[in-house]
Amino acid sequence: SQQGEEDPQALSIQEGENATMNCSYKTSINNLQWYRQNSGRGLVHLILIRSNEREKHSGRLRVTLDTSKKSSSLLITASRAADTASYFCATDAYGNEKLTFGTGTRLTIIP
Amino acid sequence: DAGVIQSPRHEVTEMGQEVTLRCKPISGHNSLFWYRQTMMRGLELLIYFNNNVPIDDSGMPEDRFSAKMPNASFSTLKIQPSEPRDSAVYFCASGAPVSGNTIYFGEGSWLTVV
Numbered sequence A: 001s002q003q004g005e006e007d008p009q010a011l012s013i014q015e016g017e018n019a020t021m022n023c024s025y026k027t028s029i030n031n032l033q034w035y036r037q038n039s040g041r042g043l044v045h046l047i048l049i050r051s052n053e054r055e056k057h058s059g060r061l062r063v064t065l066d067t068s069k070k071s072s073s074l075l076i077t078a079s080r081a082a083d084t085a086s087y088f089c090a091t092d093a094y095g096n097e098k099l100t101f102g103t104g105t106r107l108t109i110i111p
Numbered sequence B: 001d002a003g004v005i006q007s008p009r010h011e012v013t014e015m016g017q018e019v020t021l022r023c024k025p026i027s028g029h030n031s032l033f034w035y036r037q038t039m040m041r042g043l044e045l046l047i048y049f050n051n052n053v054p055i056d057d058s059g060m061p062e063d064r065f066s067a068k069m070p071n072a073s074f075s076t077l078k079i080q081p082s083e084p085r086d087s088a089v090y091f092c093a094s095g096a097p098v099s100g101n102t103i104y105f106g107e108g109s110w111l112t113v114v
Helices: none
Strands: A006-008 A009-015 A019-025 A031-038 A043-050 A053-058 A059-066 A069-077 A085-094 A106-108 B005-007 B011-012 B019-024 B031-038 B042-050 B053-056 B065-071 B074-081 B088-095 B101-107 B109-114
Touching: A006 A085, A009 A019, A019 A031, A019 A085, A019 A106, A031 A059, A031 A069, A043 A059, A043 A069, A043 A085, A043 B101, A069 A085, A106 B088, B011 B019, B019 B088, B019 B109, B031 B074, B031 B101, B042 B065, B042 B074, B053 B065, B074 B088
Parallel strands: A009 A106, B011 B109
Antiparallel strands: A006 A019, A019 A069, A031 A043, A031 A085, A053 A059, A059 A069, A085 A106, B005 B019, B019 B074, B031 B042, B031 B088, B042 B053, B065 B074, B088 B101, B088 B109
């Protein structure tokens, strides 16, 4: 079953604009991660945020986590054509390394 | 590091045939995961191993699916007999405590059952 639901399902923006994707989940978590999947490839880890953190940055990525709302957002600033991919959130619970993935957001950057 | 290696990358088989997918995790990783991805159901965890022992196989669809991990460097996912609804991309991923709960995916095995 899906733990996370990403919103929107698909997003198209112009190159240079910022892209924001959201993830909602259902049960208490230990960590939340974001992964990227290019077409026809495996998923690649982008960033991890712990349940006691509220915001984290990595390069052009900014992740926020609101455990009271059971939601997270991924912001990609100054988007590039190479950012075109599907983005997934994944959660795990305390004492359990099992990762459950959301439904994904398909991001298209228009050059 | 070679990353997670999966084989075959693509397979087309007839309904009723046995399918065996293979995975070599990253050296030193002690957790191994098998996921299935389809348009309809997204990314589903089928089974995961820790130190070669199956920990959670609740995602395995039915008895036609089986997975083994005979040693730390090799795992198989077998479907017997295969059915058209098994058509999907099957991903293997591995992880280790030193990487936190981050896991590393292979490029997937694209299975088509006709």
